[in-house]
Amino acid sequence: MDALDKQLLNRLQKGLPLVPRPFEAIGEELGIGEAETLARVRQLKARGIVRRLGGIFDSRNLGFQSTLVALQVPEDRVEEAAAAINAYPEVTHHYLRDHERYNLWFTLIASNEARIQEILEEISRRIAPAAIRNLPAKRFFKIQVDLPL
Amino acid sequence: MDDLDRAIIALLQQDIPLNETPYASLAAQLSLSPEELLERLGSLQERGCLRRVGAVLRHQKAGFTANAMGVWEVPPQEIERVGPIMASFPEVTHCYERPTFPDWSYNLYTMIHGKDPKACERVAEMISQRTGITRYRLLFSLRELKKTSMSYF
Numbered sequence: 001m002d003a004l005d006k007q008l009l010n011r012l013q014k015g016l017p018l019v020p021r022p023f024e025a026i027g028e029e030l031g032i033g034e035a036e037t038l039a040r041v042r043q044l045k046a047r048g049i050v051r052r053l054g055g056i057f058d059s060r061n062l063g064f065q066s067t068l069v070a071l072q073v074p075e076d077r078v079e080e081a082a083a084a085i086n087a088y089p090e091v092t093h094h095y096l097r098d099h100e101r102y103n104l105w106f107t108l109i110a111s112n113e114a115r116i117q118e119i120l121e122e123i124s125r126r127i128a129p130a131a132i133r134n135l136p137a138k139r140f141f142k143i144q145v146d147l148p149l
Numbered sequence: 150m151d152d153l154d155r156a157i158i159a160l161l162q163q164d165i166p167l168n169e170t171p172y173a174s175l176a177a178q179l180s181l182s183p184e185e186l187l188e189r190l191g192s193l194q195e196r197g198c199l200r201r202v203g204a205v206l207r208h209q210k211a212g213f214t215a216n217a218m219g220v221w222e223v224p225p226q227e228i229e230r231v232g233p234i235m236a237s238f239p240e241v242t243h244c245y246e247r248p249t250f251p252d253w254s255y256n257l258y259t260m261i262h263g264k265d266p267k268a269c270e271r272v273a274e275m276i277s278q279r280t281g282i283t284r285y286r287l288l289f290s291l292r293e294l295k296k297t298s299m300s301y302f
């Protein structure tokens with residue numbers, strides 16, 4: 001990844017312009033042609049540095065509810081619990097974290113609050129965690145914009 | 150939000166084609182003209198449904214190998230003051246207030262990204278100095294168990 005790739009990634013994170021030839025427009029800003037811009041974008045995608053290039057939506061404004069859930073699961077049951085949790089398409093991010101009590105943390109997006117409750121009840125029943133905490137955001141001070149390289 | 154908006158979101162929540170005219174390619178799949186699609190996207194953006202058409206990175210591969218969830222115990226009357234300061238750090242991608250529990254007194258959350266755990270710790274120390282909040286923990290990610298984009302429709 002060279003300096004130009006980094007500039008391009010920063011630009012792509014901010015969003016493509018809504019114009020007929022967006023890669024030409026971005027290339028112009030970076031001082032390169034449309035063909036080179038596209039070739040670099042394809043490379044960044046092929047190498048897996050760009051996970052997805054597409055629409056980034058605001059789940060709340062689409063009428064969806066989201067939350068963060070913390071679980072306490074014994075170490076020897078993490079695999080089993082992760083498989084059960086990850087099976088839900090509504091679970092978008094899930095991490096094992098280093099905390100002596102709450103070790104599994106996942107985010108959940110669903111079309112309504114009832115569905116969130118339903119999933120949490122099912123998970124509680126299926127994996128019987130020692131503790132489960134539903135932590136929906138009360139206030140938003142920053143929603144991911146981009147990560148400067 | 151009508152059926153066409155939902156069809157547009159269903160398409161755009163995937164990858165857009167990497168060619169010279171990606172919006173025209175997408176519009177063709179929806180039997181729209183490119184102008185109609187761009188107009189719809191502009192309107193979805195104005196209504197706050199679409200943030201942008203942009204790149205989501207694989208942070209590890211982009212050089213951010215460490216990610217720490219910083220959890221902070223902030224006196225309730227201080228949250229309005231402290232939240233914007235934490236949010237102003239470029240290494241912080243998310244900053245939310247969340248509820249507390251008897252065994253969990255942390256109420257402000259910051260996702261911190263860094264080249265290594267030390268870098269995340271340094272950011273947290275700077276945040277602590279700038280805000281005066283000293284009761285916090287960094288919960289480092291040991292394993293990514295799942296990371297996908299939401300399929301809305």
